[in-house]
Amino acid sequence: MGKEQLANKIISIDEAKAIVESVVTALSTEKLPPHLAIGRNLSSEVIATVFIPPFNRSAMDGFACRLEDLSEPLKVLGTIAAGESSNITLNKGECLRIMTGAPVPKGADTVIMVEHSESIDENTIRFTKDKTKSNISPKGNDLKPGDVLLKAGSIIKSPQIALLASSGISEVNVYQQAKVGIISSGSELVEPGNALQEGQIYNSNGHQLTSRLNELGIVANNYGVSVDDYDLLKTNISEAITANDLLLITGGVSVGDYDYIPAIVEELGFDIHFSKLHAKPGKHTLFASKENKVILGLPGNPVSTLIQFEECGQWILKAFAGSTHQALRIKSQMACDYSRKKSDRYELLPVIINEEGQVKTIEYHGSAHMQAITEANALLEIPININSLKKGESVYVRPF
Numbered sequence: 001m002g003k004e005q006l007a008n009k010i011i012s013i014d015e016a017k018a019i020v021e022s023v024v025t026a027l028s029t030e031k032l033p034p035h036l037a038i039g040r041n042l043s044s045e046v047i048a049t050v051f052i053p054p055f056n057r058s059a060m061d062g063f064a065c066r067l068e069d070l071s072e073p074l075k076v077l078g079t080i081a082a083g084e085s086s087n088i089t090l091n092k093g094e095c096l097r098i099m100t101g102a103p104v105p106k107g108a109d110t111v112i113m114v115e116h117s118e119s120i121d122e123n124t125i126r127f128t129k130d131k132t133k134s135n136i137s138p139k140g141n142d143l144k145p146g147d148v149l150l151k152a153g154s155i156i157k158s159p160q161i162a163l164l165a166s167s168g169i170s171e172v173n174v175y176q177q178a179k180v181g182i183i184s185s186g187s188e189l190v191e192p193g194n195a196l197q198e199g200q201i202y203n204s205n206g207h208q209l210t211s212r213l214n215e216l217g218i219v220a221n222n223y224g225v226s227v228d229d230y231d232l233l234k235t236n237i238s239e240a241i242t243a244n245d246l247l248l249i250t251g252g253v254s255v256g257d258y259d260y261i262p263a264i265v266e267e268l269g270f271d272i273h274f275s276k277l278h279a280k281p282g283k284h285t286l287f288a289s290k291e292n293k294v295i296l297g298l299p300g301n302p303v304s305t306l307i308q309f310e311e312c313g314q315w316i317l318k319a320f321a322g323s324t325h326q327a328l329r330i331k332s333q334m335a336c337d338y339s340r341k342k343s344d345r346y347e348l349l350p351v352i353i354n355e356e357g358q359v360k361t362i363e364y365h366g367s368a369h370m371q372a373i374t375e376a377n378a379l380l381e382i383p384i385n386i387n388s389l390k391k392g393e394s395v396y397v398r399p400f
Contacts, residue, residue: 010276012384013346016287017315019273023289024319027176027245034164037156039217040174041321046149048167051140056104060135063117063125064108065095067134070127073120080105095125104136111135143167153323178320180220181244182209183236185252185261186300187227204370205250205298205305212309216317228252234264241268241293246316248309251300254284261297262286270295278384280345281367282308287316301367307348307379310400329381329396335360339388346384350376351397359397376400 011019029043058064058080065074074095080086082101090096090107098104098111112132117125143149149167150160156174164172184206192202206222213220221244226236233252241247252261253275262275270288275297277285281304286297294316298305310327318325335358340347350372352360359380364372378397382389389395 009274010278010283011274012278013311016274016277016285016312020287020312020315021319021324023273023287024294024316025292026322027178027292027320029173030176031171031173033170034156034161034172037172037174038158038161040156040177041318041323042150042152042154042156043173043175043322045152046164046167046169046172047145048143048147048149049145050143050168051145052143052166053137053139053141056139057137058098058100058102058104058111058135059137060111060113061100062098062111062113062135063095064090064098064104064111066090066092066108067110067132069093069095070110070112070132073124073126076123076125109134109136155323175321177218178246178317179244180213180218180317181240181247182206182220182222183240183247183249184225185228185233185249186225187229189225189251191225204302205300208302208306209248209250209309212306218317228260230260230264233260234267237261237264237295238268241290241295245293245320246313247293247295248313249295249297250305251298253286253297253299265295265297277308278345279308279311280347282311283345285312287312299367302370303350303373304367306373311348327398329398332357332359332395332397334358334389334391334393334395337389337391340382341387343382343385343387347382348379348398349382351378351380352376353378353397353399359395 069092072093075093077088077094077096079097080102082099085103086096086105088096088105090105096105110132112127116127116129116132118128120126149163154160184203188200189203190196190200203225206224210220210222223236223240226233249261252259262272265272265288270290272286272288275286277283281301282299284299285308288295296312296316298308314325332353335354338361350362350364352362354360362372362375378399381396
């Protein structure tokens with residue numbers, strides 16, 4: 001598809017998502033200790049091999065006894081601490097002091113809480129309530145051998161690591177982490193720390209994307225700024241995509257005289273699947289692939305870059321990880337009226353969710369206004385053909 005055709009083709013966000021998920025396939029798998037797999041997706045389900053709890057476990061500090069004996073004084077035979085066990089079998093009128101997490105002794109079917117008892121003498125107690133729960137977590141109450149511990153596709157986070165550790169699992173099968181490269185294109189860009197000349201601006205996109213990927217647990221390869229020189233850009237892109245699974249390029253994807261990226265990507269043998277979205281910001285977003293190598297060309301304005309990375313970039317990363325990406329959306333209400341001049345594109349607008357849980361608009365000058373993103377805590381979804389929103393109207397927002 002030529003540059004002119006690309007400029008005239010525009011698709012919806014939903015169409016773009018479907019294309020990405022049909023093109024990108026999961027990376028190879030590897031086996032890792034859970035603590036090294038943080039943020040990864042499981043490539044196969046994990047099956048429990050032990051009972052959780054592994055024994056009838058006391059849920060309270062108290063006294064293990066028989067429910068039928070609670071109307072009479074109970075003789076205390078000893079103590080079971082967590083990590084210990086007892087070979088005593090309780091008979092009528094007997095109990096054992098027990099700590100939370102300790103195995104319940106044979107013969108006991110109830111643990112009465114310490115605060116529901118009183119001492120009669122050094123070795124005798126009395127239950128002081130009319131009734132009680134068993135306060136025992138039965139063996140295998142949470143999981144039994146053969147149960148699915150974690151489903152394939154599950155993301156490994158701290159709770160999953162705790163569950164795996166409690167089950168004695170020392171290795172899991174996960175998808176390999178995508179290697180991601182970043183090129184910031186534009187002769188006007190200068191790295192922070194250098195003096196600006198007339199017409200130059202600082203490169204924020206490379207640092208923004210690098211830090212966002214770090215937040216996702218991915219160490220990005222940031223190749224810095226590449227000036228608007230066709231041959232140099234082609235060389236830099238070719239080398240970067242060879243070393244990575246996904247290459248993020250900011251700038252140069254529109255239809256200006258120096259927007260070389262679409263032509264270079266095609267010349268390198270990539271299929272361009274889309275280059276224009278019914279989206280605001282981020283209309284000029286390019287997605288191309290060659291085998292399972294992927295190039296995502298993002299707009300140069302930093303708000304557009306961030307928002308379309310959160311859309312398209314997340315779809316790609318999830319597909320590499322054998323999963324799909326669904327942005328967190330919550331239903332809320334407008335705290336004020338809002339209107340826009342054009343409604344021909346689906347928009348993600350930086351907003352604030354206030355203390356009442358309602359959506360408040362903020363001063364926003366467009367896709368180059370980075371200050372707005374730092375003040376916002378959510379993105380408001382505004383569908384195509386919606387010009388205005390009224391105070392109290394139901395809307396969907398994406399917290400971040």
